[in-house]
Amino acid sequence: MNRKKYKNPYNLRNLRYIFRTFAPVMGKGKLAKFADMETYSNVFQYPFSTYEEHPFTMQGKWREQYFKNDNPIVLELGCGKGEYAVELARNYPDKNFIGVDIKGARMWTGATQALNEGLTNVAFLRTNIEIIDRFFAADEVQEIWLTFSDPQMKNPRKRLTSTYFMERYRRFLVDGGLIHLKTDSNFLFTYTTYVVEKNGLPVDFRTEDLYHDERSVLNVEPATLAVQTYYEQMWIARGLNIKYMRWHLPHPAPLKEPDVEIELDDYRSYHRNKRSPKRTSC
Numbered sequence: 042m043n044r045k046k047y048k049n050p051y052n053l054r055n056l057r058y059i060f061r062t063f064a065p066v067m068g069k070g071k072l073a074k075f076a077d078m079e080t081y082s083n084v085f086q087y088p089f090s091t092y093e094e095h096p097f098t099m100q101g102k103w104r105e106q107y108f109k110n111d112n113p114i115v116l117e118l119g120c121g122k123g124e125y126a127v128e129l130a131r132n133y134p135d136k137n138f139i140g141v142d143i144k145g146a147r148m149w150t151g152a153t154q155a156l157n158e159g160l161t162n163v164a165f166l167r168t169n170i171e172i173i174d175r176f177f178a179a180d181e182v183q184e185i186w187l188t189f190s191d192p193q194m195k196n197p198r199k200r201l202t203s204t205y206f207m208e209r210y211r212r213f214l215v216d217g218g219l220i221h222l223k224t225d226s227n228f229l230f231t232y233t234t235y236v237v238e239k240n241g242l243p244v245d246f247r248t249e250d251l252y253h254d255e256r257s258v259l260n261v262e263p264a265t266l267a268v269q270t271y272y273e274q275m276w277i278a279r280g281l282n283i284k285y286m287r288w289h290l291p292h293p294a295p296l297k298e299p300d301v302e303i304e305l306d307d308y309r310s311y312h313r314n315k316r317s318p319k320r321t322s323c
């Protein structure tokens with residue numbers, strides 16, 4: 042009888058080989074990332090769920106106590122993995138950047154890069170953006186970046202460009218401070234355009250196709266074109282145009298929410314069905 046020798050692919054030698062080959066490129070698990078973050082000097086973790094027992098004490102003192110300079114502070118709200126904040130920090134050593142997100146395992150990537158490179162002008166705040174005004178004092182922040190924020194098509198109050206959030210930003214953004222929005226979402230871009238128009242907020246530049254509009258080179262900082270976020274790269278690979286708008290947020294006058302109907306983005310899953318190939322949940 043011709044008996045073929047059975048080869049077990051999971052024998053010890055094979056497993057050792059697989060581990061040695063792939064371990065250096067395998068991602069760390071969530072728990073290991075959380076453990077790292079606890080020890081990182083550039084990470085501040087204050088989620089809403091624990092804020093009351095553990096209030097933040099550096100409000101109004103970021104420059105004095107953390108950055109140790111008088112440079113302007115720029116926030117990236119919903120920074121995800123944080124590489125954009127890190128890349129901006131590399132490009133603008135005379136500004137201080139703070140990436141904000143609730144997802145710690147994502148933020149770990151940028152925080153680790155910044156520590157490994159010894160970048161002292163970037164930090165990360167893990168919290169819910171709904172309470173962002175508890176972390177900064179009046180006039181402490183000069184600019185805000187909103188990068189590929191979830192359009193929140195169902196719930197206007199959750200949109201990071203809604204008047205609900207902009208009222209919060211005004212509590213710490215300097216009078217007339219800048220807000221930048223980069224998005225793939227026609228829905229969010231149209232909505233934001235209505236909010237800005239309704240409230241007469243001065244727009245510096247607006248384009249529906251950042252990378253193909255010839256006005257972009259003259260109207261945006263080189264890094265806005267050169268640096269792309271994780272989600273941005275994904276949307277570009279799918280052939281979507283990136284929309285960009287930059288406007289000022291003056292202090293006086295209460296903001297009014299526009300009453301408009303906007304066509305939904307058809308490529309985004311409304312119900313976040315896990316099996317949908319178009320799922321884009323954040």
Ligand SMILES: C[S@@+](CC[C@H](N)C(=O)[O-])C[C@H]1O[C@@H](n2cnc3c(N)ncnc32)[C@H](O)[C@@H]1O
Binds near residue numbers: 122142169170171188
């Ligand atoms: C679509 S992802 C974009 C991430 C990153 N800006 C990029 O372009 O790669 C949106 C991010 O915003 C964060 N986010 C959304 N709403 C938030 C909130 N209310 N508070 C804190 N983070 C929020 C999510 O956790 C997620 O990481």
